[in-house]
Amino acid sequence: MTAGPAQRSDATEPLLSVEGLTIDLPGGSRQPGLVEDVTFEVRKGQAVALIGESGCGKSLTSMAILGLLPAAVRVSAGAIRFDGVDLLTCDRRQLRRIRGGPVGMVFQEPMSSLNPTMTVGDQIAEVRRLHLGERRSVALKQAGRLLSRVGIPNAERRLRSYPHEMSGGMQQRVMIAAAIACDPKLLIADEPTTALDVTIQAEILELLRDLRRDLDLAVLLVTHDLGVVADFCDDVVVMYAGHVAERTPVDRLFYDPRHPYSGALLAAVPQAGRARSSLTVIPGRVPSAGQFPEGCRFEPRCVHSVEDFCRRPQADAVIDDERHTRCGRVASGDLILKGAVRG
Amino acid sequence: MTMATRSARPRHVLRSILRRPSSAVAVGFVVVLVFFAIAGPLVYPHDPEAQDLGNRFADVSLTHLLGTDEFGRDVASRIIQASRIAVVAPLISVGVALLIGLPLGLWAGVRRGVVDSVAGRLADTILSLPALVGALAIVAVLGPGLVNAMLAIGIIFSPGLFRVVRGATMAVAEETFVDSAVAIGSSTRRTLWVHILPNIAAPLLVQVTILMGVALLVEASLSFIGLGVQPPDASWGSMLKAAYTNQFHSPFSVVPPGIAMVLTVLAFNTIGDSIRDAVGLRRRT
Numbered sequence: 001m002t003a004g005p006a007q008r009s010d011a012t013e014p015l016l017s018v019e020g021l022t023i024d025l026p027g028g029s030r031q032p033g034l035v036e037d038v039t040f041e042v043r044k045g046q047a048v049a050l051i052g053e054s055g056c057g058k059s060l061t062s063m064a065i066l067g068l069l070p071a072a073v074r075v076s077a078g079a080i081r082f083d084g085v086d087l088l089t090c091d092r093r094q095l096r097r098i099r100g101g102p103v104g105m106v107f108q109e110p111m112s113s114l115n116p117t118m119t120v121g122d123q124i125a126e127v128r129r130l131h132l133g134e135r136r137s138v139a140l141k142q143a144g145r146l147l148s149r150v151g152i153p154n155a156e157r158r159l160r161s162y163p164h165e166m167s168g169g170m171q172q173r174v175m176i177a178a179a180i181a182c183d184p185k186l187l188i189a190d191e192p193t194t195a196l197d198v199t200i201q202a203e204i205l206e207l208l209r210d211l212r213r214d215l216d217l218a219v220l221l222v223t224h225d226l227g228v229v230a231d232f233c234d235d236v237v238v239m240y241a242g243h244v245a246e247r248t249p250v251d252r253l254f255y256d257p258r259h260p261y262s263g264a265l266l267a268a269v270p271q272a273g274r275a276r277s278s279l280t281v282i283p284g285r286v287p288s289a290g291q292f293p294e295g296c297r298f299e300p301r302c303v304h305s306v307e308d309f310c311r312r313p314q315a316d317a318v319i320d321d322e323r324h325t326r327c328g329r330v331a332s333g334d335l336i337l338k339g340a341v342r343g
Numbered sequence: 344m345t346m347a348t349r350s351a352r353p354r355h356v357l358r359s360i361l362r363r364p365s366s367a368v369a370v371g372f373v374v375v376l377v378f379f380a381i382a383g384p385l386v387y388p389h390d391p392e393a394q395d396l397g398n399r400f401a402d403v404s405l406t407h408l409l410g411t412d413e414f415g416r417d418v419a420s421r422i423i424q425a426s427r428i429a430v431v432a433p434l435i436s437v438g439v440a441l442l443i444g445l446p447l448g449l450w451a452g453v454r455r456g457v458v459d460s461v462a463g464r465l466a467d468t469i470l471s472l473p474a475l476v477g478a479l480a481i482v483a484v485l486g487p488g489l490v491n492a493m494l495a496i497g498i499i500f501s502p503g504l505f506r507v508v509r510g511a512t513m514a515v516a517e518e519t520f521v522d523s524a525v526a527i528g529s530s531t532r533r534t535l536w537v538h539i540l541p542n543i544a545a546p547l548l549v550q551v552t553i554l555m556g557v558a559l560l561v562e563a564s565l566s567f568i569g570l571g572v573q574p575p576d577a578s579w580g581s582m583l584k585a586a587y588t589n590q591f592h593s594p595f596s597v598v599p600p601g602i603a604m605v606l607t608v609l610a611f612n613t614i615g616d617s618i619r620d621a622v623g624l625r626r627r628t
Contacts, residue, residue: 068522071455100527107526112519117541126537127527178527 013084014041015218016065016186021078023060023069025289034073034289035060038244039316039324040237042186047212047219049229049250052239053286059108061239062190062222066099083185101131104179108191110171114163120147120174121159127181146177151207169200173207180211187211190222205232226269230254235322238262241287241297244316247324256337258325260305261298263337296327304335356545359621366617369610376607379423380430389417391424392575400593409599412582413589422599425577429607432493432571432578433558437551439497444504445547449535451505452512459509466502474499474557475564482570489562489578492571496561500554507550511543518542545622549615556611563604579604 023035035057042048050058063069065080065087080087083102087095099105107113115123124146125139134142140159147155150173163171172192179187189208193201205228211217221233229236229250236253238246238261246259257263267280284301293299295311302310309328317331318324329335360366379386388408395415403410409418451459469477474496481495515521516539524538565571566580574581579600586596 066526068525096528096530098528099525100529105523105526107519107523109519113523115520115524115538115542117544118538126529130528130533175523178523181527 015044015046015083016220017041017079017081018061018065019079019081021061021064021080022076023057023064023073024076025073033076033242035064035242037316038078038237038239038242040235040244040247042218042220042235044185045212045216045218046235047221047233049233049236050220050222050239051224051226051229051236052245053224055241055286055288056239057242058222058224058239059190062188062220065188065220066103066105067095068105097131100127100179101182102184103186103188104181104184106172106175106179106187106189106192109195110168110175111163111195113175114171116163119160119162120166121161124159124174124178124181127178131182142181143177146181147174149180150174150177150211151203152177168196169203172196172200172204176204176207176211180215180217183215184217186218186220188220188222191224192221193225193228194223201228208232226265238265241292242289243297243326244324245298245326249322252323258319258323258330258337259298259327260302260330260335260337264301264303304329304337356618356621360614360617363617366613369613369617372606372610373614376426376610377430380427383424383427387417387420387423389420391416391420391577393417400589400596403595410593410595412585412596413592418582418596418599421577421582422579422603425579425582425600426603428489428562428572428576428578429559429603432489432496432562433555433611435490435493436496436500436558436562437554439494440500440504440554441551443498443501445508447501448505448508449512449539452509453516453531453535453539455513462505463509466505469499469502472499474561478561478565479570482565487570487573489572489576492562492565493558496558496565499561500558504547504550504554507546508543511546512539515539515542545618549619549622552611552615552618556608556615559604559608559611 018041019039021035021038022033024033038057038061040048040050050061052058060069060073064075065082067087069075075088078088082098085094085098087098114120118126121140121143122136124143125134125136128134128139128142129136132139144155144159147158152158152170152173158166163174166174176192187208192208193204196204208219209232212219219232221228223229233250236248236250237244238253238259240261245261246253246257248258253262254266257266264282268282270279271277282301287293287297287300293311294313296302296305296314299305299310306329314326314328316324316326317328319331325331327335330337361370393416395411398411398415399413401407401411401415407417407419409422412418412421447462451462472480477499478492478495481498482492485491485494521534521538524534529538562571563578563580563583566578567584569581569584572578572581582600583597583604586593586600590597
């Protein structure tokens with residue numbers, strides 16, 4: 001099972017820390033950031049979820065860590081530190097050594113994340129050849145070991161398969177094998193199960209859980225699935241419209257949310273055993289980038305909004321050493337939210 | 344999502360080309376041509392440059408399979424000698440075009456921005472010249488001769504190739520596997536050559552084979568007007584020119600170089616077409 005939040009208090013240096021990350025479209029003079037002032041950290045061996053609706057900036061944030069942002073956007077402020085190295089200012093060679101080495105990455109769509117003209121064996125071996133300088137034959141042998149590690153039967157023979165000869169779940173296993181090829185300390189998984197069937201999703205999560213335990217792997221999981229979060233993660237970072245709404249240990253999110261958006265999300269999860277009740281929804285829609293409100297970005301949709309207070313920009317407030325919220329009303333104790341019923 | 348290049352595995356492509364009769368014949372023809380080009384001196388029936396002025400414009404006979412030309416040289420031997428140029432000339436010019444167009448196209452396709460607009464405008468400029476006129480201008484500067492002519496043709500071809508490479512690269516660079524190559528620590532150069540190039544190989548190969556045929560024609564045209572191959576070397580273009588000058592003495596002599604040229608260009612185009620079909624690309628109108 002998950003490694004609970006017990007040993008967090010020993011204040012070791014976090015493995016990954018993102019501080020005040022702001023990502024902008026350049027040129028737009030008064031564009032509020034696509035991602036603004038995002039701060040969170042991942043400790044060694046910890047699983048952190050980055051959760052939010054489509055377009056909330058969670059994928060951009062995860063791409064920014066390895067410098068994979070599309071050319072149209074850029075990081076305009078903040079720092080991303082991994083294992084003591086500032087990834088935003090280090091030179092390209094250093095960044096290349098980190099990509100695929102101590103940090104592995106898995107993308108959303110396995111069918112388009114693999115090169116269709118290379119065998120899967122070569123694609124996994126490539127990582128080891130790049131980082132460890134292994135010869136092709138040696139690296140291929142290791143790739144075979146990795147393939148069987150991620151649960152692909154007949155691994156030796158599968159090395160010579162091309163991606164299109166595999167199913168989506170198999171392809172995602174190949175991606176994971178490539179991501180863990182050099183024993184990374186951190187795995188960034190950008191919606192690794194979204195494109196897969198539900199049964200395959202469960203298998204892939206099970207695999208990731210095994211790998212976490214065996215390799216002492218920290219995972220940054222980008223997802224919009226609260227079930228996956230509850231199942232897999234220690235900490236959760238809830239993002240809304242480019243801001244971090246709330247940052248908290250996972251169980252406390254469910255029983256004691258500290259941002260109206262988290263509360264609304266939890267209320268919107270369909271519950272088993274409550275037939276014929278209508279689905280709870282959050283009124284309105286997510287503002288599109290460039291039309292973010294001045295103050296709290298959730299304010300127009302928030303049932304707890306107090307006009308003159310919530311229209312002012314909200315700062316990231318610390319509740320206790322492991323919980324942060326961007327809601328000023330919650331931070332001041334003015335508003336107390338209801339969580340899921342324990343039991 | 345699923346790209347046309349998905350089926351573009353080399354073995355699969357080769358097999359489907361050879362299975363089709365027309366392209367199998369074309370491949371066979373090119374193989375024979377290359378054999379003649381390499382084995383030239385071993386298979387000439389006569390010395391292609393030996394003159395026999397007493398025996399000008401001889402008719403087709405067993406000693407001279409295709410007759411003799413205005414200096415009494417054996418036409419069959421000269422056709423074979425010229426096959427070397429028919430192979431080398433397209434190779435040089437398409438090679439030059441690749442050398443210029445491929446790296447620039449890859450670079451512009453990935454970088455876009457300023458690189459792309461500068462290279463693109465330059466390509467537009469060259470493309471606005473008719474190929475033969477452009478080649479003439481370059482040959483006028485460099486001086487006549489086969490290598491200069493082929494260089495000129497290569498330069499004229501490069502923008503077309505640049506266009507094809509750039510477009511295909513832009514499409515492939517959007518794919519997630521390019522991001523995932525970067526995410527495993529592959530350098531930009533490695534990503535271009537190892538991950539993008541094989542995925543644009545299909546349209547590139549089609550373009551290259553078709554350009555080979557065009558290159559042969561342009562070379563023949565330049566040789567025809569005396570700016571390509573210089574005497575006493577034989578080229579199908581210069582042979583055609585000589586035959587044309589003497590058409591009242593020997594109307595048959597335009598036939599051998601003409602047919603050799605037509606067949607070769609046809610073979611290149613047929614191969615290009617069947618590669619295109621094999622990899623599932625369709626020419627859009």
